[in-house]
Amino acid sequence: MRCEWSRGNSGATGIRAGENCGQRYYPNPRHPPPPRPATARATLSFFSKQSSETAAIVLDLTWELHNWNSLMRKMYQVDLPPDPKEVAAIEARRNQEREQQSRFFNVRTRVMGVDVEALNNQVEERKLQEATERSKEAAYGTNQVRYDLVAQMLEKEQAERTRRLAKKVQNFREQRQKLRNRCELDFWNSNQLWREFPAYLGDNAPYYGQASLQCFSGEDLERATYLRMQQEQFQYSLERQLQEQQQARVDENCADMLNDQLRLAMDMRAAQLAKLEESCRIAMMAATASANKAQAVKLAEQQGQEHQRQQEANLVEVQNQITSDLLTENPQVAQNPVAPHRVLPYCWKGMTPEQRATIRKVQETQHHEKEAQRQAEQALDAKWESQAINLAQAAKELEEQERELCAEFRRGLGSFNQQLAMEQNAQQNYLNSIIYTNQPTAQYHLQFNTSSR
Numbered sequence: 001m002r003c004e005w006s007r008g009n010s011g012a013t014g015i016r017a018g019e020n021c022g023q024r025y026y027p028n029p030r031h032p033p034p035p036r037p038a039t040a041r042a043t044l045s046f047f048s049k050q051s052s053e054t055a056a057i058v059l060d061l062t063w064e065l066h067n068w069n070s071l072m073r074k075m076y077q078v079d080l081p082p083d084p085k086e087v088a089a090i091e092a093r094r095n096q097e098r099e100q101q102s103r104f105f106n107v108r109t110r111v112m113g114v115d116v117e118a119l120n121n122q123v124e125e126r127k128l129q130e131a132t133e134r135s136k137e138a139a140y141g142t143n144q145v146r147y148d149l150v151a152q153m154l155e156k157e158q159a160e161r162t163r164r165l166a167k168k169v170q171n172f173r174e175q176r177q178k179l180r181n182r183c184e185l186d187f188w189n190s191n192q193l194w195r196e197f198p199a200y201l202g203d204n205a206p207y208y209g210q211a212s213l214q215c216f217s218g219e220d221l222e223r224a225t226y227l228r229m230q231q232e233q234f235q236y237s238l239e240r241q242l243q244e245q246q247q248a249r250v251d252e253n254c255a256d257m258l259n260d261q262l263r264l265a266m267d268m269r270a271a272q273l274a275k276l277e278e279s280c281r282i283a284m285m286a287a288t289a290s291a292n293k294a295q296a297v298k299l300a301e302q303q304g305q306e307h308q309r310q311q312e313a314n315l316v317e318v319q320n321q322i323t324s325d326l327l328t329e330n331p332q333v334a335q336n337p338v339a340p341h342r343v344l345p346y347c348w349k350g351m352t353p354e355q356r357a358t359i360r361k362v363q364e365t366q367h368h369e370k371e372a373q374r375q376a377e378q379a380l381d382a383k384w385e386s387q388a389i390n391l392a393q394a395a396k397e398l399e400e401q402e403r404e405l406c407a408e409f410r411r412g413l414g415s416f417n418q419q420l421a422m423e424q425n426a427q428q429n430y431l432n433s434i435i436y437t438n439q440p441t442a443q444y445h446l447q448f449n450t451s452s453r
Helices: 038-075 084-104 107-111 116-176 223-323 353-435 442-446
Strands: 002-007 013-020
Touching: 116 223
Parallel strands: none
Antiparallel strands: 002 013
């Protein structure tokens, strides 16, 4: 059962379901919760007692199940060590099988030096592929040179187009966008007031009196001369820039020509190196072909000798098999000399009647043991089922008791909350009718923020 405190209209507290009743939580220190009733304390003590008994029963059953599982694992644990010699023999046979597979599946050992025509075809295909690659590289080089020339022409054309466009823009600005034609000239023209009066002509000018200022900062009587000199200097600078640009173009053309000559020389050197490499490759391929022929002859001789030795070994093996114990069916041959309780699988001819009778007897014994074990497991399962039924009935009874106690607690809690709500309403009515009677009017709020302070 869970409950919590709730705040009313006047700041007091109440109780509602949802929090743990055992927690002592005081949201307002002036209004502590009421003391717990005696019925609730008795209910909590009864629940704690029943829970401790149930936990003890579950713990005992869990410990018995753990002991039974550990005992069953120890009974059926079988771990016999393997025979080291048998393991070594198995590993030797596996290694021999891997060596045979590596020798059989190696294409170079099985095919190289035997199919001379295939090798010659591969050489011709390689030559054809190299010739095709060389022709492709030559075509790529020619295309690269042509693309470079086209890119240079496009760059020059783009630069010329940009220069013409900039020149047209400048001409348009000089012809159409003069300063005197703009509507905003009078706003930022700082010399407008200066132009209303003529420039300083001398000390005897009729425009100025005896006490008038006649020389000002920024006034210049030789402005026309200075402007002419400035234009001449600007023209000289422009001619010098044109000469420098022409010289830069000449230097760039010379650098391009030298770069083309260097690239041509490098291409010729690369062609010579390619020819030398081709001659070296042809000589190497001829030497490889001669070595392959010699290796093919040698391999044919070795195969003939190996075939002859294999035939002789087969005849000896057939003779040994005819005279050995394998075909005579000697039962003593199947016994393992190292482990007498084991047999050799490749020499074993079958079990004796005594061995079959022993096996049947062991099987019957195992069947009886298995049946006894199954009956014991059934008895244990029945015991566990009865215990689970008893636990379920006890849990159901505890749940019914808990529901009854919770319902009783909710009824007491509802009555307490109702009484508390009535007290809070009375307190709120007292505050509203007696304490808070002087309510501020609109005129009181309008007296603020009426001046600069």
